[in-house]
Amino acid sequence: MSNHNAVTSAPVVSIPAGFEGWGLRALATVLVISTWAYWYWQRWSHRRYEDALAAQKGCQPVLHRLPYKWPFAIDLLWKQYKALPSGRMLEFQTPFLTTAPTVRIDILGEGFSTTDPENVEAILNTNFEDYSLGVRRDGLFPLLGEDSRELLRRQFARLREGGLSPITSHVTEFLSAIEAAADGSPDGIVDLQPHFFEFTLGTTTALLFGESHSSLPRRDRDALRENFEYASYISAIRIRLAEFAWVYTPRRFNSACDNVRAWALFFANKALDYKDIYGIDAARERYPFIIDLWDDMRDRNLVRDQLLHVLIAGRDTTACLLSWTLFHLVRNPHLIKRLQDEIAQRIPTDAAELTRNDINQLMFLRCCLHETLRLYPQLPVNVRFAVRPTVLPRGGGPDGRSPWLLRKGHGIGWSTYHMHRSEALYGPDARVYRPERWEDGTLLHRVHDTGAGFLDFHAGPRLCLGKDFALMEASYAIVRILQTFPKIRLPAGVPNEPVGSEQQRLTIVLSSANGCKVLLKGITKVTAD
Numbered sequence: 001m002s003n004h005n006a007v008t009s010a011p012v013v014s015i016p017a018g019f020e021g022w023g024l025r026a027l028a029t030v031l032v033i034s035t036w037a038y039w040y041w042q043r044w045s046h047r048r049y050e051d052a053l054a055a056q057k058g059c060q061p062v063l064h065r066l067p068y069k070w071p072f073a074i075d076l077l078w079k080q081y082k083a084l085p086s087g088r089m090l091e092f093q094t095p096f097l098t099t100a101p102t103v104r105i106d107i108l109g110e111g112f113s114t115t116d117p118e119n120v121e122a123i124l125n126t127n128f129e130d131y132s133l134g135v136r137r138d139g140l141f142p143l144l145g146e147d148s149r150e151l152l153r154r155q156f157a158r159l160r161e162g163g164l165s166p167i168t169s170h171v172t173e174f175l176s177a178i179e180a181a182a183d184g185s186p187d188g189i190v191d192l193q194p195h196f197f198e199f200t201l202g203t204t205t206a207l208l209f210g211e212s213h214s215s216l217p218r219r220d221r222d223a224l225r226e227n228f229e230y231a232s233y234i235s236a237i238r239i240r241l242a243e244f245a246w247v248y249t250p251r252r253f254n255s256a257c258d259n260v261r262a263w264a265l266f267f268a269n270k271a272l273d274y275k276d277i278y279g280i281d282a283a284r285e286r287y288p289f290i291i292d293l294w295d296d297m298r299d300r301n302l303v304r305d306q307l308l309h310v311l312i313a314g315r316d317t318t319a320c321l322l323s324w325t326l327f328h329l330v331r332n333p334h335l336i337k338r339l340q341d342e343i344a345q346r347i348p349t350d351a352a353e354l355t356r357n358d359i360n361q362l363m364f365l366r367c368c369l370h371e372t373l374r375l376y377p378q379l380p381v382n383v384r385f386a387v388r389p390t391v392l393p394r395g396g397g398p399d400g401r402s403p404w405l406l407r408k409g410h411g412i413g414w415s416t417y418h419m420h421r422s423e424a425l426y427g428p429d430a431r432v433y434r435p436e437r438w439e440d441g442t443l444l445h446r447v448h449d450t451g452a453g454f455l456d457f458h459a460g461p462r463l464c465l466g467k468d469f470a471l472m473e474a475s476y477a478i479v480r481i482l483q484t485f486p487k488i489r490l491p492a493g494v495p496n497e498p499v500g501s502e503q504q505r506l507t508i509v510l511s512s513a514n515g516c517k518v519l520l521k522g523i524t525k526v527t528a529d
């Protein structure tokens, strides 16, 4: 009875009128404050840990800071935006990025940029594990999906043992296409650049898919090329928007990415269906890249993602290498003469196909490719983010010679473009296209002794996996162009501007804004009127 009473007569907490719901609000307030306090305390103790680490390693802060006037350094962003249409964005950045080898840039938060080879060596090699790609992955994810570098590394090791067949037939197609373009042009002038992009799309798809995109009907082939180019173009903008990549996702971007991904899946399925019908050995013979990926992944979508990853890494980079090399060769006829002599000496005149061995004999050609990659590095600027506090060897203190600490989560950019044009590293003629500088091999040793002073194909564990293929492909094409069109030259009236004043197009890669215009044949056609 008494128990019953205890239950029924339990005191009821009555909430005064007007205060209903306060219990919940108080709880929410306590939660917010305690979460914030916890976060603040974590941050504070992490900062203390980082400061102690910095002191222990003798670090000093980076004191060279880019001056700015508007909050969050918006004026620096605005100046860059205004410089965009000039086609000389990287040149515009030169005075900013070379005031000191390592500078602090406070655009929308604290960030750093370096052109110091010792720092770049620490980022790419010595302290590689301390960094992630960070926001770059977000920018590219809709197009590329997941990537698995370890697996690709094995693939490329196998490729280096193979022949150059994915290149051979495409070079022939490319030569016919440029000859037809010259014949069809009223003044005989051909812009080689778009042809290089078509050529490298053909070789890279042949390498990866087992058959080139040119095996598709014309409509599909054009759709694939256009969607791929559009998706790469938008991805380049998204990468620059960093953590704000999500704000720029035009509707066509998603459909272009879907289309490219669908084509990659189409080729993967084709190879896997072939395997089911003709067996694994026949399929491996015909579609080695896809079948090897399948062996390891057993997932069609993951296979597709790897194919796209390599397609985007390999296609535009090699096209730009070719385009800039020919751009400078036609402006320097003595270099064409030297290359033609070298080719005549080293390549048997009756050689229907070139071998790796033939190409490896062409030392001066390799110097030209080095020189192009020095002045026009593909991925001219790059960025990494610290996954833990990490020390960079130089840039701290008043003279910029002390180590300094990059805090966890902070980004560091480096400009290969500006480093490769530095007089301190490459001498007073650093801004001249002069392949001879590489000839005796001492320059290469010297710049490697400074740290990562020459990044043709990057350095450290993320070194370009397609380096060998790219060099073979570019060399093969150049040899054939110079053999087939010995009179190739700069058309009259096309400017021969000094390095640095040529107009550039900066997307993920660095191409020539005005293409690569040449005359292929001895006699310019004259139109009768």
Ligand code: HEM
Pocket: 147, 149, 152, 204, 207, 309, 310, 313, 314, 315, 317, 318, 321, 373, 377, 378, 379, 382, 456, 457, 458, 462, 463, 464, 465, 466, 467, 469, 470
């Ligand atoms: C002139 C031509 C090329 C240049 C200058 C070049 C340059 C580079 C650079 C700088 C990187 C490092 C990117 C980074 O980690 O930030 C890279 C990575 C890579 N490249 Fe190349 N590349 C070229 C051609 C190729 C070709 C032809 C292929 C394949 C057919 C290829 C496949 C790759 C792959 C798979 C990676 C690894 C990407 C990663 O680990 O995320 N590259 N390349």
